[in-house]
Amino acid sequence: MASRVIPVEVFDLVIFGGTGDLARRKILPGLYLRWLAGQIPAEARIIGAARGELDDQGFRDFVAASIEEFVARDRKDKAAIKGFLERLHYVAIDVTGEKGWKDLKALGREGAVQAFYFSVAPALFGAIAERLRSYEIAGAEARIVVEKPFGRDLASARALNATLAQHFEEGQIYRIDHYLGKETVQNLMAVRFANILFEPLWKSEYIDHVQITVAETVGVEGRGAYYDKSGAMRDMVQNHIMQLLCLIAMEPPYHFDPDAVRDEKLKVIRALDPVKPEDIVRGQYLAGAGEGSYLEHSGNKDSRTESYIALKVHISNWRWKGTPFYLRTGKRLRARESEIAITFREPPHSIFDDHSGWRENVLVIRLQPDEGMNLKVMIKEPGPGGMRLTQVPLDMSFAEALANTMEDVPDAYERLIMDVIRGNQTLFMRGDEVEAAWAWTDPIIQGWEARGDRPQGYDPGTSGPEDALMLMHRDGRRWRGIGQ
């Protein structure tokens, strides 16, 4: 199938924190891949702005090394890399002081889309936003991109929104949640709203429950001190898992349009019930397999921060009354795996005598590894022996089904940065969405802090604490296996 890459307009993208870890691993290699795909015009410029004393050549060397390290071998094209590096510039800047700002302004030009990526700690967002205005660098149409974490509670998220709002309109602010840039996540919307097949069944009458799992094998070693101030609820549930939940649960928007989609997501968040203490299980990984425990990795022997959390969540609206959503995420688990599983109810009446192989229909949406979907359906077991039933998966691995077109599929960061240049906010979080998510999260965290709850230890390489199994068992349900 022919490539359908549509080049974006000419742009100037300034990356504050352009020498940082995120820029090195994701943003800059991602931009190179879009250049390779022909999506970035030759007149575009990418300007690194950070503390290091580099010149343009120094930054180009830095970016060449990042491409070398983080781009797959078969995508490294000498001529393309050379062309891409020529698009790069660098300004040594102090975002909290005055150094470098006049140099950045001097690079300004007419006729290019202006975007500013704040790939720095959130504490610096205000200083950057203010200077972009006071030095008259950002024009009326300029876009700013901000990274997670967006606050650590409702008060800090509100303060951050208020700071940005002093200098930029909501329509200029792109809050990244890279989960929304994943192909399968967008496919969730296509499956729901471009087929007649699922939407009529998409409600509590037909859906028994939903499971969302984000499992990681890595621990927090190396960034334990940072993680210990956050924990799984803040780091994963409030943002990524919440976004997945919204896309599953939302009503059909009237149009695939940024505010129409985000309005519907916001309604879901506002309809979430408070979570009862007995519907929350928190865990911390223990030492094992030659690795230290969470307490060792965090450097805090008395830490009560969770590296695992499982929650049972209810959405109080007509569509979902009576269908629980079970959410879980954790570190040092058996496999690295993210998926959404929608389990349908049993048919109301069985005409078959043999129930032995009977299972519910499940729609599984895999985010990683191997993005794809899989619908489990009942069929007759082939061969003699009467009408025996068995379950088979209708499997759709995108990599196989769309082999020719998948090669050029951008990863989440690539897609989202191109959306910023195109001015499309559909896959970015709006300020009120982020605040609503914190408004739901805050009392849950305050609850366990007030009770003095301690997370339960779990062995690395497992699927989490014992109590998490009970969370579903007591409802007569079970988690899907991790890594099976």
Ligand code: NAD
């Ligand atoms: P980092 O510490 O590796 O890099 C920070 C960058 O900011 C460096 O380029 C540094 O020069 C620059 N900087 C710091 N202070 C500055 C100042 N006063 N003036 C000018 N430049 C300054 O950080 P990172 O890991 O790249 O993270 C950047 C942001 O992205 C953070 O908000 C982080 O939470 C978020 N984030 C990072 C990752 C990741 O994988 N690294 C993932 C998600 C979100």
